[in-house]
Amino acid sequence: xxxxxxxxAQTATVALAVLFVVTSLKPEWLPQRTQGPQVVELKxxxxxxxxxxxxxxxGDAVRRAAPSVVSIFTSKEVKTPRHPFFNDPLFQRFFGDxxxxxxxxxxxxxxxxxxxxxxxxxxxxxxxxxxxxxxxxLSDGKKLRAKAIGSDxxxxxxxxxxxxxxxxxxxxxEADNLRVGDVVLAIGNPFGVGQTVTMGIxxxxxxxxxxxxxxxxxxxxxxxxxxxxxxxxxxxxxxxLIGINTAIYSRSGGSLGIGFAIPVSTARQVMEQIxxxxxxxxxxxxxxxxxxxxxxxxxxxxxxxxxxxxxGVLRGGPADKAGVKPGDILVALDGKPVKDPTSMLNLVAAxxxxxxxxxxxxxxxxxxxxxxxxxxxxxMQRRR
Numbered sequence: 001x002x003x004x005x006x007x008x009a010q011t012a013t014v015a016l017a018v019l020f021v022v023t024s025l026k027p028e029w030l031p032q033r034t035q036g037p038q039v040v041e042l043k044x045x046x047x048x049x050x051x052x053x054x055x056x057x058x059g060d061a062v063r064r065a066a067p068s069v070v071s072i073f074t075s076k077e078v079k080t081p082r083h084p085f086f087n088d089p090l091f092q093r094f095f096g097d098x099x100x101x102x103x104x105x106x107x108x109x110x111x112x113x114x115x116x117x118x119x120x121x122x123x124x125x126x127x128x129x130x131x132x133x134x135x136x137x138l139s140d141g142k143k144l145r146a147k148a149i150g151s152d153x154x155x156x157x158x159x160x161x162x163x164x165x166x167x168x169x170x171x172x173x174e175a176d177n178l179r180v181g182d183v184v185l186a187i188g189n190p191f192g193v194g195q196t197v198t199m200g201i202x203x204x205x206x207x208x209x210x211x212x213x214x215x216x217x218x219x220x221x222x223x224x225x226x227x228x229x230x231x232x233x234x235x236x237x238x239x240x241l242i243g244i245n246t247a248i249y250s251r252s253g254g255s256l257g258i259g260f261a262i263p264v265s266t267a268r269q270v271m272e273q274i275x276x277x278x279x280x281x282x283x284x285x286x287x288x289x290x291x292x293x294x295x296x297x298x299x300x301x302x303x304x305x306x307x308x309x310x311x312g313v314l315r316g317g318p319a320d321k322a323g324v325k326p327g328d329i330l331v332a333l334d335g336k337p338v339k340d341p342t343s344m345l346n347l348v349a350a351x352x353x354x355x356x357x358x359x360x361x362x363x364x365x366x367x368x369x370x371x372x373x374x375x376x377x378x379x380m381q382r383r384r
């Protein structure tokens with residue numbers, strides 16, 4: 001009996017040793033036990049119900065505004081300067097005079113905003129300037145030929161028109177209600193990569209004296225604006241148009257967080273005139289103005305350094321006929337305060353030529369009101 005027990009113990013020990021070695025070195029030799037499928041529990045957010053706002057999303061605003069923003073492609077023929085070598089008789093003998101070269105075409109890229117179901121598109125003047133062919137690509141990829149209705153270099157705005165029915169026109173917002181810090185969206189086609197939406201805030205209002213346009217009253221934003229965005233939409237957080245993206249401040253050519261847009265109030269005024277008459281008519285009073293510095297304000301004993309100092313008056317002009325004199329301080333036009341010469345220029349330009357208006361002047365410590373007939377701003381001669 002003792003011998004049998006010894007044999008059993010040795011056999012069990014050897015079996016356990018073999019099982020340990022196989023389990024450690026060759027587990028695949030062992031039969032696999034079948035197990036039921038393992039269930040992993042995941043938490044899935046419930047789909048938002050109708051009317052439920054998505055947290056930190058401007059998707060609804062983009063859905064409203066994006067179909068109204070288009071890409072604009074332009075082309076024109078350019079003349080390349082004739083190389084001096086072509087004038088050499090020896091060179092012409094072997095290579096010809098160069099007159100058979102095919103003309104080259106330059107292409108341009110920009111953006112625009114559909115402002116009317118009838119196909120009117122608002123964009124920048126510099127996007128379509130001197131373009132011979134203009135093609136517009138809608139957000140759904142459809143391409144249409146466009147014609148220029150008119151443009152205004154002084155404000156850098158232009159109006160195009162394309163054929164089509166019931167085009168998705170954008171909703172105009174109220175730029176006058178904007179505040180610094182409000183969220184804005186810039187929509188356009190930067191670098192030709194396709195429609196792109198960027199987000200930022202209103203960084204400043206009423207930016208002027210930048211040397212970009214004759215009439216400047218820009219919305220400044222840090223929403224990324226790049227080449228190709230020009231003419232595109234700047235919208236509020238609800239997708240309403242509040243500006244036309246126009247320019248950037250950059251040393252590299254790309255966005256550095258300082259972009260400028262023309263307020264929708266200015267854009268609408270210019271657009272309506274272009275659609276009605278093909279051009280823009282602005283008011284004029286015939287004065288030369290300069291800034292009221294703190295030193296001038298002190299010497300004139302003014303309560304503040306606001307207003308525009310009349311440095312010169314054009315003889316026979318509207319201001320001259322009304323009795324304006326050099327040294328007067330223009331403080332208001334038709335009840336609207338004049339902060340500086342730039343705001344004076346914008347306020348005068350908004351007046352309707354041929355109609356009567358009033359101005360308030362400060363002269364010899366007294367304020368006087370004068371009535372005058374608004375003149376028509378002469379066309380500016382541009383250098384070529």
